[in-house]
Amino acid sequence: MSVGEPGSSGSPAIVAFCAAVLQSSAQSREDREGLIAEDKVHVDGDTVRRVMGRHSNSVHTLLVHLSGAGFGNAPRFLGIDDSGREVLSYIAGRAGDYPMQAPVQSLAAMDSALAILRRLHDLTTGFLMPDGHARHSVPGASGEVICHWDAAPYNFVFDGTRAAGLIDFDEAGPGRRIDDLAYFAYRFAPLTSTENLYDGGWPAGIDRFGRLARIFELYPDPRAEQLPDLIVDRLGAMRNAITARRPSMDPPDAAEADRHLEIYRRDQQYIEDQREEILNAVRTRFQGR
Numbered sequence: 001m002s003v004g005e006p007g008s009s010g011s012p013a014i015v016a017f018c019a020a021v022l023q024s025s026a027q028s029r030e031d032r033e034g035l036i037a038e039d040k041v042h043v044d045g046d047t048v049r050r051v052m053g054r055h056s057n058s059v060h061t062l063l064v065h066l067s068g069a070g071f072g073n074a075p076r077f078l079g080i081d082d083s084g085r086e087v088l089s090y091i092a093g094r095a096g097d098y099p100m101q102a103p104v105q106s107l108a109a110m111d112s113a114l115a116i117l118r119r120l121h122d123l124t125t126g127f128l129m130p131d132g133h134a135r136h137s138v139p140g141a142s143g144e145v146i147c148h149w150d151a152a153p154y155n156f157v158f159d160g161t162r163a164a165g166l167i168d169f170d171e172a173g174p175g176r177r178i179d180d181l182a183y184f185a186y187r188f189a190p191l192t193s194t195e196n197l198y199d200g201g202w203p204a205g206i207d208r209f210g211r212l213a214r215i216f217e218l219y220p221d222p223r224a225e226q227l228p229d230l231i232v233d234r235l236g237a238m239r240n241a242i243t244a245r246r247p248s249m250d251p252p253d254a255a256e257a258d259r260h261l262e263i264y265r266r267d268q269q270y271i272e273d274q275r276e277e278i279l280n281a282v283r284t285r286f287q288g289r
């Protein structure tokens with residue numbers, strides 16, 4: 001089964017854009033060109049076969065490290081098949097594709113996804129990925145852990161309201177815990193403009209700041225107050241990457257690119273407008289709900 005085809009359970013357009021635009025180096029962008037092909041991922045029994053890129057060998061080293069450390073919430077690297085695709089273990093459940101179902105929007109889903117992310121960080125302090133991995137780090141910032149760099153609902157697999165695994169490590173590389181937390185908060189709180197809530201299927205009344213406070217209650221970080229700037233900068237980098245690729249797109253992809261440019265522009269504005277609310281939330285301890 002090809003799970004990347006339009007009409008399948010996924011939402012390939014947003015997934016492709018979210019991941020593809022995170023890359024900033026020319027080499028990485030080149031990698032992504034092949035990776036966002038529609039039939040990139042196939043499920044075959046209890047394995048997943050994925051087209052490889054230049055980052056893949058480095059990612060395999062990470063996946064081997066994680067399974068060796070007892071991390072059961074990432075695909076295991078099983079080898080390379082005759083077609084040159086990586087073979088990964090299949091994690092049972094459903095990815096949190098957009099628009100999300102109610103169980104994926106629950107607090108339990110967010111909490112369990114965050115616990116997986118935190119454990120990924122804890123198990124990779126001091127771990128060095130070999131050359132070839134995607135690069136996102138802010139110049140001058142030390143890579144204290146390995147970040148997933150795309151820790152969003154569509155890259156978690158859920159069993160009802162429980163996150164069972166984190167997938168799609170194509171963007172993984174050195175970073176700071178707060179880098180993953182910022183993107184996680186953007187996608188899971190979510191810190192998205194009211195006009196954009198439809199995209200993830202979020203109900204209009206979703207308690208964005210309560211959920212944001214909860215994220216930092218469960219996974220505190222002394223740099224939490226950098227959140228607005230980190231997300232605005234990240235969205236800016238995503239917009240730049242889309243804009244750079246847009247001239248070579250065919251009309252349907254260009255239309256999708258324009259839709260995403262507008263979504264991210266509105267979200268940047270929202271975060272600027274809500275800066276004080278965001279800072280209050282990350283300073284507030286979760287009250288229990």
Ligand SMILES: Nc1ncnc2c1ncn2[C@@H]1O[C@H](COP(=O)(O)OP(=O)(O)OP(=O)(O)O)[C@@H](O)[C@H]1O
Nearest residue numbers: 003004015016019041048075089090091095167168
């Ligand atoms: N190890 C896995 N276990 C279970 N399902 C998986 C696994 N890997 C991929 N999938 C399924 O395939 C879909 C796409 O996989 P993945 O996220 O790896 O690629 P992608 O999002 O299409 O690629 P990209 O984000 O790079 O455009 C997922 O949403 C999920 O449904």
Ligand SMILES: [Mg+2]
Nearest residue numbers: 015154155168
């Ligand atoms: Mg994905």
